[in-house]
Amino acid sequence: MTKKILTTPIKSEDLESLNVGDTVYLTGHLVTCRDVAHRRLIEQKRELPVDLKGGAIFHAGPIVRKKDDGKFEMVSIGPTTSMRMEKFEREFIKETGVKLIVGKGGMGPETTAGCQEHKAVHAIFPGGCAVLAATLVEEIERAEWQDLGMPETLWVNRVREFGPLIISIDTKGNNLIEQNKASFNAKKQPVIDRIKRQVGFIK
Amino acid sequence: MQRETEITALTDVMAKFTSYIGKRLPNDVKDKLAELRTFETNPLAKTIYMSMADNQDAADKLDRPSCQDTGVIQYFIKAGARFPLLGELEDILRNATLGATQMGPLRHNAVETFDEKNTGTNTGSKIPWLDWEIVPDDDSALIDVYMAGGGCTLPGKATVLMPGEGYEGVTDFVFDVITSRGVNACPPLLVGIGVSTSVETAARLSKRAILREVGSHNPNENAAKMEQLLEEGLNEIGIGPQGLTGKNSVMGVNIESSARHPSTIGVAVSTGCWAHRRGKIRINADLSYEIISHKGAVL
Ligand code: SF4
Numbered sequence: 001m002t003k004k005i006l007t008t009p010i011k012s013e014d015l016e017s018l019n020v021g022d023t024v025y026l027t028g029h030l031v032t033c034r035d036v037a038h039r040r041l042i043e044q045k046r047e048l049p050v051d052l053k054g055g056a057i058f059h060a061g062p063i064v065r066k067k068d069d070g071k072f073e074m075v076s077i078g079p080t081t082s083m084r085m086e087k088f089e090r091e092f093i094k095e096t097g098v099k100l101i102v103g104k105g106g107m108g109p110e111t112t113a114g115c116q117e118h119k120a121v122h123a124i125f126p127g128g129c130a131v132l133a134a135t136l137v138e139e140i141e142r143a144e145w146q147d148l149g150m151p152e153t154l155w156v157n158r159v160r161e162f163g164p165l166i167i168s169i170d171t172k173g174n175n176l177i178e179q180n181k182a183s184f185n186a187k188k189q190p191v192i193d194r195i196k197r198q199v200g201f202i203k
Numbered sequence: 204m205q206r207e208t209e210i211t212a213l214t215d216v217m218a219k220f221t222s223y224i225g226k227r228l229p230n231d232v233k234d235k236l237a238e239l240r241t242f243e244t245n246p247l248a249k250t251i252y253m254s255m256a257d258n259q260d261a262a263d264k265l266d267r268p269s270c271q272d273t274g275v276i277q278y279f280i281k282a283g284a285r286f287p288l289l290g291e292l293e294d295i296l297r298n299a300t301l302g303a304t305q306m307g308p309l310r311h312n313a314v315e316t317f318d319e320k321n322t323g324t325n326t327g328s329k330i331p332w333l334d335w336e337i338v339p340d341d342d343s344a345l346i347d348v349y350m351a352g353g354g355c356t357l358p359g360k361a362t363v364l365m366p367g368e369g370y371e372g373v374t375d376f377v378f379d380v381i382t383s384r385g386v387n388a389c390p391p392l393l394v395g396i397g398v399s400t401s402v403e404t405a406a407r408l409s410k411r412a413i414l415r416e417v418g419s420h421n422p423n424e425n426a427a428k429m430e431q432l433l434e435e436g437l438n439e440i441g442i443g444p445q446g447l448t449g450k451n452s453v454m455g456v457n458i459e460s461s462a463r464h465p466s467t468i469g470v471a472v473s474t475g476c477w478a479h480r481r482g483k484i485r486i487n488a489d490l491s492y493e494i495i496s497h498k499g500a501v502l
Contacts, residue, residue, distance in 0.1 A: 021247060021447075023247065023250055061271075062271070063271060063308075063310070075267060076267055076268060076271045077271070078270060078271040078272070081354075081387065104387075104445075105386075105387045105446070124445065124447070126251045126254045126255065126258075126444070126445050127270075127354065127389040127445060127476075128255070128258070128269070128270040128389050128476060128477060128478040129254050129255060129257075129258035129270075130258070130268075130269070130270050130271040131258050131261040131262040131265060131267050131268075131269055132254055132257050132258035132261050134261075134267075135261050135265075164250050164251070164254055166247060166251075166445075166447060176447070177446065180386075180446060180447065180448055181386070183448070184382050184386070184440050184441075184442060185382065187439065187440045187441070188378055188382055188440055191378075191436040191439050191440065192374055192375060192378050192436070194436070195374050195432045195433065195436050196371040196374055196375075198428070198432055199369075199370035199371060199373075199374060199425075199428075199429055199432065200369065200370070200371070201369070201370050201425050202366065202369045202370065
């Protein structure tokens, strides 16, 4: 099985054939961007210090170490819950032209609509795999908005075959996590009923 | 002076052990994840299990905490009444947490409630959290260390059912918690259930339940049967690693219980994520120690 690799800058055509559940990897630049960065752009109308057109963002707050030569080293970088950015993401995609959003867990209908309108995707990086992710960062090239503190700084990472990234929202309006939730709920009741028939311990 | 040296030595051991368990999973969890990976047939789920294994290898090699969320530190202590440093243990464990925070390094996860300030040390009012049981006629201490991450703590829930709702109501409660809130807690989960008399007794037992080994069984026949039924039933839903569907949902279901008031059924659920970072260590009266959870561990 050959790895499907996306390279920044990502074009709409690169994403149109992707479906939810596909696994891809990213080579190029991946910028950490979470709560406050979203808020500054959308609510406070401030310009982002990084051009994200065709770019990729990561909902993550990393642990970074400053080396003796003044450069930064990525120690640990795990995804944070993407749903917190749901409120802003549709507009964020529109404003920035970002093409790939990486995080943990699913996102809601607003982001799904944004992805469909502007041909972008949301992908899940497995939670708890923060050291693996750190080893896939080749170099931290820049650090913007450092006034936000380590978790919220926009860390511009050069990455090579960063993944696995599981497409959870594609460009066609599909949302994997919503589909999964519906399937879990559909399967649940018969299982519960069967167990209940066997646990009548109170006679 | 002798006593001072002993205190320093035990603090050092517990600091190192606390830091250690943030980097390496206990044997039972590691084995279970390997088993789930082997039997998984869904290619996407298999890929995720592989990433988890790669991550643990990298954490071990690079000596870094395997998940960035190193949790709130909790110690569950079963101390012999004649354990020589019984009265000093609380201070020792607090200092061990401070030490581990430097050593790990651990993320700063202690926020003073109402002041809403992060203490920056992983210590604060009643944190690290200590849970005590005193064992009469014993001079050793058995300590479970647990890193309670945010994601895996969030699904936690407790309630009191009417007896008429019975164990059928317990079943409903568990399924509801796991399918609604457990999906985002980095499955496959270790599900701990407390069945008891009130919310706080059930909640405490549910936490004790996830400290029990994966694959162990409740000694009571009915409880063990319920563990198995719930485990099979949850697996049938196929939540899979990270909630992305797969052959299984959980690493296991452990139930702990106590007697209860005839008019109540207290029930609680606690969950441990796939990166279930806990460790068990026995400290003997001469302060020699034995690490039970991680075979061959060197501090
Ligand atoms: S749920 Fe567990 S593995 Fe997932 S991010 Fe939280 S602590 Fe890490």
